[in-house]
Amino acid sequence: MPAVKIADRFSSLQPSSMIKIFQAAAAVEDLSNLSIGEPDFHTEPGIVNAAAKAALEGCTHYPPLQGFEDLRKEICAYWKRHHGLETEPESILLTVGGLQAAHLCFQAMLNPGDEVVIAEPCFTAYFQQVENNGGVVVPVPSREENGFFPTAEDFEKAVTPRTKILVINSPCNPTGGVLTREQAGGIADVAKRHDLFVLSDEIYEAFIYAGKHVPLASLPGMKERTMTVSGFSKSHCMTGWRIGYAMAPAELLKVMITLSVSQTYGVNTLAQKGAAFALATQDEKVKARTAEYEKRVRYCAGRLNTMPGVTCPEPRGAFYLFPDISGTGRNDEEFAWWLLEKAKVAVIPGTAFGASGAGHVRIACTLGMDDLKKAMDRMEEALSR
Numbered sequence: 001m002p003a004v005k006i007a008d009r010f011s012s013l014q015p016s017s018m019i020k021i022f023q024a025a026a027a028v029e030d031l032s033n034l035s036i037g038e039p040d041f042h043t044e045p046g047i048v049n050a051a052a053k054a055a056l057e058g059c060t061h062y063p064p065l066q067g068f069e070d071l072r073k074e075i076c077a078y079w080k081r082h083h084g085l086e087t088e089p090e091s092i093l094l095t096v097g098g099l100q101a102a103h104l105c106f107q108a109m110l111n112p113g114d115e116v117v118i119a120e121p122c123f124t125a126y127f128q129q130v131e132n133n134g135g136v137v138v139p140v141p142s143r144e145e146n147g148f149f150p151t152a153e154d155f156e157k158a159v160t161p162r163t164k165i166l167v168i169n170s171p172c173n174p175t176g177g178v179l180t181r182e183q184a185g186g187i188a189d190v191a192k193r194h195d196l197f198v199l200s201d202e203i204y205e206a207f208i209y210a211g212k213h214v215p216l217a218s219l220p221g222m223k224e225r226t227m228t229v230s231g232f233s234k235s236h237c238m239t240g241w242r243i244g245y246a247m248a249p250a251e252l253l254k255v256m257i258t259l260s261v262s263q264t265y266g267v268n269t270l271a272q273k274g275a276a277f278a279l280a281t282q283d284e285k286v287k288a289r290t291a292e293y294e295k296r297v298r299y300c301a302g303r304l305n306t307m308p309g310v311t312c313p314e315p316r317g318a319f320y321l322f323p324d325i326s327g328t329g330r331n332d333e334e335f336a337w338w339l340l341e342k343a344k345v346a347v348i349p350g351t352a353f354g355a356s357g358a359g360h361v362r363i364a365c366t367l368g369m370d371d372l373k374k375a376m377d378r379m380e381e382a383l384s385r
């Protein structure tokens with residue numbers, strides 16, 4: 001008998017179709033890579049210097065479990081300044097990426113069989129996190145005509161007596177959708193009516209090109225039933241630093257902190273020092289990058305709409321486009337693999353984000369304008385053949 005006996009519940013664990021494309025794309029020379037969901041910019045040198053300075057000054061010991069207070073104050077000031085959200089340092093927990101925030105929330109809240117209603121297509125790490133913590137995922141398909149979100153009625157229909165948490169992500173990965181105030185209000189009403197908790201992933205809040213970001217927690221009666229997930233990976237190009245946070249009611253954070261003790265015991269001190277500097281000094285840089293992403297998504301959406309069989313709605317947020325490619329006669333998996341082979345352009349099939357992503361692909365505009373132009377030329381050429 002082999003000594004490595006994997007748990008039964010993980011025995012059929014497979015890499016996602018996203019990972020398969022990543023791996024195949026890595027072997028392609030002269031690739032136009034539109035598959036990467038992270039900023040192409042490096043972290044600003046000022047942020048790196050702040051972390052290095054802290055290291056040299058001896059900030060090298062175990063961190064406070066909830067995160068440094070000065071950083072938690074900066075997070076509060078950021079959300080007040082940008083989105084009018086009132087919150088306090090006690091309601092913030094620093095985590096190892098936004099990912100750990102979500103994981104701890106599911107771990108803290110789910111009993112076996114509890115249902116989590118998730119707007120789909122979505123960042124599918126949530127599916128695994130819910131399932132690994134004994135919960136049941138109930139996907140609610142988005143409607144393209146509703147800005148790529150389910151309607152409040154769609155959510156309402158998915159709710160059962162076992163539903164405990166509703167997950168929503170705006171601006172959305174992969175669709176680029178941005179909730180309007182009215183849509184957010186409709187979702188909040190469903191949550192209140194059925195006494196649900198909401199995990200609101202707002203990690204792309206800085207990148208909005210139409211409308212305004214509405215923090216779910218800022219709506220009446222929502223702060224006490226919402227955990228906002230955010231971080232520095234996207235807004236401040238700090239994916240590799242692995243730092244994010246949760247904003248949530250203190251009674252939830254208390255359990256999440258206790259759970260985190262045996263997992264990570266706090267967040268890298270230097271990442272925290274870099275992040276505090278970032279929030280205090282980088283608003284103009286974030287704004288400039290947002291303008292750059294907007295230029296990119298608008299350019300690519302324009303180009304995509306001239307290609308046979310492809311339609312792309314007006315970009316609204318994040319750095320993603322989610323065009324409908326069903327008019328090309330290929331399904332999204334076939335299309336992504338065909339494009340990689342014929343045009344050396346990597347995109348992610350929509351179904352990698354859940355079944356309702358069928359007929360779409362995710363295009364990440366995380367290349368500079370010259371490289372995006374090359375990618376669009378290649379795609380156009382392959383589709384016109």
Ligand code: PMP
Nearest residue numbers: 097098099123173203231233244
């Ligand atoms: N939420 C969404 C919607 C994401 O796209 C990502 C990263 N791709 C995350 C959360 C996690 O980000 P991180 O752990 O790097 O903070």
